[in-house]
Amino acid sequence: MSARRGRIEDVPYPDPTRPAVLHLDLDAFFAAVEQRDKPSLRGKPVVVGGVGGRGVVATASYEARVFGIGSAMPTGQARRLCPNAAYLGGRFDAYRPVSEQVMALARELSPLVEPVSMDEAYVDLGGREDGGPLDVDGVTEIAERFRADVRARTGLTVSVGAGGSKLVAKIASDLRKPDALVVVPPAEQAELLAPLSVKKIPGVGAVSAQQLARHGFHTIGQLAVAGEQELVRLLGRAHGGGLWALSRGIDPRPVISTREAKSVSAESTFGMDLTDRRDLEHRLGRLSERVAARLVEQGLAGRTVTIKVRRYDFQTLNRSRTLQHATSSAKEVGGHARELLRAIDLAGGVRLLGVGVSGLTEYAQADLLSADDVEPVLDPDLPEEPEEPVRDDAEEWRPGQDVCHDEHGPGWVQGSGAGRVTVRFEGPHTPVGRIRTFADDDPALRPAGPPEYLPQGDPAPG
Template sequence: MPPPDPSRPGVLHLDLDAFFAAVEQRDKPSLRGKPVVVGGVGGRGVVATASYEARVFGIGSAMPTGQARRLCPNAAYLAGRFEAYRRVSSQVMGLARELSPLVEPVSLDEAYVDLSGRGDGRVWDVAAVTEVAERFRADVKALTGLTVSVGAGGSKLVAKIASDLRKPDALVVVPPAEQAELLAPLPVQRIPGVGSVSAERLRRHGFTTIGELARAGESELVRLLGRAHGSGLWALSRGIDPRPVVSEREAKSVSAEETFGVDLTDRRDLEHRAARLAERVTSRLRAQGLAGRTVTIKVRRYDFQTANRSRTLQHATSTSREVARHARELLSGIDVSDGIRLLGVGVSGLTGYAQADLLSDADEPEVAELVEEEPEEEAPEPSAGWRPGQDVEHDDHGPGWVQGSGTGRVTVRFEGPHTPPGRIRTFADDDPALRPADPPVYDPRA
């Protein structure tokens, strides 16, 4: 696949705004305009997505749910509905493929599109890209009821950064001649691959913004970071990103790794880091609707010798607890006393993700145990399998969703995407007239 034309802003990055929370607000009229948090709802849960109303209170992705509840106790805390999100994602990706066959989904709510794949000979200047992108945004709104932010530029890097500049519900097209000015004031962490360790190392040498990296010159960055990393970082700091938009890619594995600033010998510390890496890997798996059967760890010792250990399971998994457990057990067979400089966790043998609940508490990261929090009163455990936000149907009252459950009772609000805010009723959790239901159908004509 050829790289994008850097002289034209023909690469788009599509990012649905606060996706999970936005779908919940669309389907639940009583939550519109109110703070909504989607993720794990138990005592060790983490936030997957927060609505913009919730973000005002400082709530963000990957925050412990307990902390979020303290910041905004009156928000709606929902467990998430994977089938509803997958349905909307399929609709949006279908619209994206009408723009060009070169569509590279990144997750359920974002993708890259290379307009040059249309093959119609059109010149993709700022005016043409703006016209197509605005029509796409209008089509998404009309079909799904949701808003999407779009960034456009001469590369994946610039398009991705542009889509995040004015969220929500925005379009930013960056002419190639202006990309250096756009990138210059941004922090170095906005460049893919620059994590906290690399950012701190760069900061110690006086580099905190992308513009400072661009002005440093290639030779200086190579001296600090080595040939491959230094040259690559200098190119990205100037907006040069040759990565093509690859359609219909088939992932064979998903992995994450961390290089430490100093060699680590504490096994408990390494186990905690393995749990964090497992959460990163499984979050990406679930976002792509995947699960895997083989768990692998990669360990690079102080002397740069690398060891890989793997274990194939009897079933595919995408839960962070299970992947972290196997990663720890694999790590237990490796001597770490001389120092470890890199640790990686991966999952391979991928298949489609079959479980209905993407965001169940069973999928929450074990690393949540490391967060020291003040004791708090636990919310009642959901009873009879009822989860907050779950779609249900009642013989007498019709369709609705679970507001909460516990102590043998379940509270349901009866409403849907095309009704006014609905009535609330409470039932015994084993009421034979109440049953789980499929997500409601959003009709753009209603």
């Protein structure tokens, strides 16, 4: 049974006596799609993310991870660790259809599917209508069939963890990546959890881990033995009590098939540091327009307005204001965002600016009385901001971009610069392709959509 907006009381809670909760995690998803579609990159280090001077890594292939490259690492640092890797910009028009295929396969297992991101989801097999055994053997059979279906349909591998709760399933899926299945019988979960680092528990970050380590707690098993009273004394009732429950594998969170948005936001990264306060306030207004449009589109409004400012020295500042009523008005969001910005020291420059609205609800009473708030008030003396944010790695031809040439057919951009663009002509079902270099304004070369991937067993086009 799926959850209604804002309510989860109708959602069945996981049965802790059965390993029926699955956590699905596509292995190195973005990089895996790139390697699937580009034969010359298979078995080689691939890094997907921002390719400019201020870019960060979104995903690294397992071949790149050997060099110590990981998500959220600055691209410049990654290049120093592995200069010979392929550094590609993201192709979300290629990733989204694959994600949709995998989520559709997950929904064939059970209606209780909770997507966490494009490459990750929980499934509660207890929501199946056909019944059937959900013991270790039954869950193993279901999960192995799902993994085989994902490989056949998408050409990618998925790691799956199964347990009596979200916590155990999530930890299990990460134990033997990539391309693995780990089913944890409820009777064995304490033994599995005991030797693992406390950082494996959701909510235990670097600060909490250091605090626990100072008191001799390094593993989940040590937390379980410590007892609730000791953890509450160290971390407070809410955090300490919750941590003790999780250390024993107790996690009653249900798998919610309709995930509610916690916030709606938009941000821009600038090619050079901006110092003009009027210009930044103008850009905040444009970002507020985008946020408000998304709120209206989803039938939502929110009470808390937040701005995000990343300074020239990479220090990130967040400032929030909670209103007495929910709003989806661009004028109101922009006004509060600009007031929050005025309290921040902008000396030295700003490289990223963002606006978000949280504390969401389905309607905004104030908006019913504010029909004149549709158009935001902006400074007319400042130029219009482009429709899409300008990123420091923006260029006409992006590494990894899909293209097509009138003579050579489909391919992808390996690199560009100095008026030239280098293209390798290949696709997911071809041998490693040849490389050609063209003038970057060659009329025969044009951007293209992602190549078609044919599932295993489908006939190749004639």
